[in-house]
Amino acid sequence: MIAVIACGNANRRDDGAGPEVMRALRAGALGHKGPDVRLLDAGTDGMAVMFAARGCRSLIVVDACRSGSEPGAVFEVPGEELLQRYEPSLNLHDFRWDHALHAGRSIYGADFPEDVVVMLIEAADVGFGLELSPPVAGAAAKVAARIEELVEERLSELTAGE
Secondary structure (H helix, E strand, C coil), X not given: CEEEEEECCCCEHHHHHHHHHHXXXXXXXHHHCHHHEEEEEEECCHHXXXXXXXXXXXXXXXXXXXXXXXXCCEEEEEHHXXXXXXXXXXXXXXXXXXXXXXXXXXXXHHHCCCEEEEEEEECCCCCCECCCCHHHHHHHHHHHHHHHHHHHHHHHHHHHCC
């Protein structure tokens, strides 16, 4: 099984890039792939990422980021480059998807996917609001198309291995 998990807060403008990508994926071909593809909008719940990835062969995470790059820039990063040990803090994003990658591997071992790809979209504005900025909206469409390619590649590998 392949899990595609979107993260972000749709009420914080460009932080809603992940949920927008998920909306596009559900409306497209991946929304009809059946039991081999799990689609989840986890919002800001890192624990949901960890639980949803358990037992999957591959995991694709999509989220917004703030790296200082040009708004709408897209980064495709191997998950192992981004996993982080959880350090407790007092904020709404206390246990994020990057913590989930580390914790999932520690807790579930071989039952947690080794194949992890993270798609990040550079945000321009994360203030309150429901609309994505134009560069982020364009990037979300490109990321949805790229995720469809990644899922098809992995599904081909699954069927070839059977």
